[in-house]
Amino acid sequence: MSYYVYILYSRKADRYYVGETENVDIRLKSHLSGISRYTSIADDWTVVHTEPFNSRSDAIRREKDIKRKKSRKYIESILKTV
Numbered sequence: 001m002s003y004y005v006y007i008l009y010s011r012k013a014d015r016y017y018v019g020e021t022e023n024v025d026i027r028l029k030s031h032l033s034g035i036s037r038y039t040s041i042a043d044d045w046t047v048v049h050t051e052p053f054n055s056r057s058d059a060i061r062r063e064k065d066i067k068r069k070k071s072r073k074y075i076e077s078i079l080k081t082v
Contacts, residue, residue, distance in 0.1 A: 003059035005066070007049040007075060010042035016075045017045065018066045020059040024050055049079055 006024050008017040008031060017039055021027040028047055031039040039045055053059040066075065 003053045003056045005051045005053065005059050005062045006047055007066075007078070008039065008045040009048045010039070010045050012044050013042040015042075016072065018063055018075070020056070020063040022056075
């Protein structure tokens, strides 16, 4: 089974969101429905980046690594290297 780290972007909020999941499409739908407190601020989230991993622990590690940096510039550098 594959796991993914994903980055969402909202033009309305001008923000990024980083998460991990087994199914990016289903997770995006839940973000768009307002279930997540952070992403409920906007309704135009789009997936701008995904990274596949073989294990959930690897995906969580990468998600935490990105979030630990707390840097928009770092996220945007990830998007540029793809």
